Amino acid sequence: MIIGIFFIPLYLIGCTKNEESSGETKIxxxxxxxxxxxxxxxxxxxxxxxxxxxxPPKDLKDLKELVKKYSKNHPVEGEMKVIEGKNRIFYMSFYRESD
Structure with missing residues (x-):
């Protein structure tokens, strides 16, 4: 019983919505x-x-456009100057926040 009194409030605090996630879309x-x-x-x-x-936007087309725009505005090619002269492959993985 005493254990439940301490862990239930902590569990509920962990389940609350992330304050940073409410509002505008951020990547x-x-x-x-x-x-x-x-x-x-x-x-x-x-x-x-x-x-x-x-x-993230609910509509998958809007989500795809958002990722395309971000990729175009934030190129990763310039970040790999250490390995210039080699063939480079870039993978950008995007994860969306869920409920």
Whole structure:
């Protein structure tokens, strides 16, 4: 009974809606998820980046347009100057916030 008194309020606090997610649509890179795959002697280097979409549009066409616009306005090619001269592959993964 005493354990329930302490853990139920904590559980309910964890289930409340994220205050940052209410409002306008936001896209941001998820911290510490960038991966660069490839060794110095390999010809191809891969960059993987992961992004979160807060308050995504319900319509999938609108969501697709939002991701296209973000990708166009935030190119990742310029971020890989360390490995210039090699063939580069970019993967951008987008995750949308859900209920």
């Amino acid at each position: 941001f890179e998820i911290a510490n998820t960038e991966q660069i795959v490839g060794k110095k002697d390999e010809e191809i280097v891969t960059l993987r980046k992961h992004y979160m979409i807060l308050n």
